Amino acid sequence: MQNQSLPPVRVRVFVSGLVQGVGYRYSTRDRAQYFGLGGWVRNLPDGRVEAVFEGSKKAVEEMISWCRRGPTGATVSELVLEYEDPEGDRTFEIRR
Secondary structure, three states, rough: OHHHOOOOOEEEEEEEEEEEOOOOOHHHHHHHHHHEEEEEEEEEEOOOOEEEEEEEHHHHHHHHHHHHHHOOOOEEEEEEEEEEOOOOOOOOOOOO
């Protein structure tokens, strides 16, 4: 649940490692929805996963922590974060 008195935070995350073919996108969607975040996740042609999370600072930080581990079967070697201006995303989707 977001604290409506604080402005939302938006971050773009690039996840490297063994993160494709292990359910990373679906687990990311489920976890983001659990935290009440908006945004999206997709596989990149270079083998990384890219995701955007928008919501409360606490929820975004929790999501980033989860991304460092990922789902069972994933091996995360690097996480690159790029903070952006919020765009008002309220739902979370998997992009192709």
